[in-house]
C-alpha cells in the first residue's frame with residue numbers, strides 16, 4: 075500500500091448510496107444519505123454527515139490542529155505532531171466507564187491521506203464544508219459529483235505578515251474575494267505606508283477588518299502574522315464551530331466584532347465548565363485543560379492568538395508550565 079494511492083483506504087465498490095467505505099486500522103467509516111457511520115472493535119456510532127464533513131474538513135485542513143479535535147462527544151483525533159490518535163469514546167466519561175472506548179495511533183501521513191480520500195469522496199459537488207450553511211448547498215443525499223477544489227483549498231499561512239512583499243497578499247475583488255454579504259459596512263481603506271528608502275520590504279501594514287470582510291470560509295483560523303512562536307490567526311465565524319477543540323496549550327481569543335457564545339467543558343471528561351459570551355472588544359484566555367465549541371449567531375470576526383512552541387504540550391502535561399496563562 076502506498077500513501078499516494080488514493081484507493082488505499084477504500085474497501086471495494088461504492089455502496090447503494092454511491093459512497094465508498096473507508097477502513098483504517100480497526101476503524102470503518104461509511105456514509106448514507108444523511109449519516110456517517112463509524113465502527114471500531116468495541117462499538118459503533120452514528121452522526122449527521124453534516125457535522126461529520128465540517129469536522130473532517132477542518133481536521134484535514136489544519137493537519138490535526140493543536141491537541142484534540144472532537145467531531146462530537148465520541149469521535150475525534152489527538153495530535154502528537156508526527157503521529158495522531160484516532161479515538162472513539164476516549165474522552166467520554168460513560169464510554170470510559172463501560173470500557174467501550176478505543177484508540178489507535180497512526181503516522182500522521184497515513185491518517186491524513188485516509189481522511190483526505192474520505193472527505194473528497196463524501197463531499198458532493200454543491201456542498202462546501204467550510205462555507206456558512208447560508209452560503210452553500212446541502213451535504214445530504216446520494217452521491218452527486220465532487221467538490222475537490224473546495225475541499226483542497228490552500229490554507230493561508232503568512233511567513234511574516236499578510237501584505238509583506240513575497241508573502242500572503244491582501245484580498246481583493248480581482249483575486250476572487252468579494253466583500254461578504256454580512257460585512258458590507260466594513261471600511262476598505264488601506265493604511266498608507268511611507269518607508270524610508272531601503273526599508274520597503276521591511277515595513278508593511280494592512281487593514282485586518284477589510285481582509286477578514288473578504289473571507290469566504292467560516293471557522294478556519296489562518297495565520298496573518300508571525301513573531302517567533304506568536305501566531306495571529308484571525309477567522310470569520312457564522313453558525314457553529316463544527317468541532318469541540320481540546321487544548322494542549324493556552325489560547326487567547328479577541329472578539330473583533332459581533333458576538334460568539336462558547337461552551338467550555340473539561341477536556342478529558344466533557345463535564346460542563348462554563349459558558350462564555352464574548353462581545354466585540356472582549357478578550358478571553360482558554361485554559362490548557364478544556365475543550366470548547368463556539369456559536370456565532372451573526373457572522374463575526376475573531377482573533378485566535380496561538381503560541382506555536384513545540385515544547386508547550388510537554389511542559390504543561392508535566393506540570394512545569396501552568397494550565398492557565400496569567401496570575402492576577
Ligand code: PHB
Pocket residue numbers: 292293294295309311315319325376378
Ligand atoms: C479554536 O478551537 O480555538 C477555534 C477553532 C476554529 C475557530 C475558532 C477557534 O474558527
Ligand code: FE
Pocket residue numbers: 319320321325360366
Ligand atoms: Fe481552540
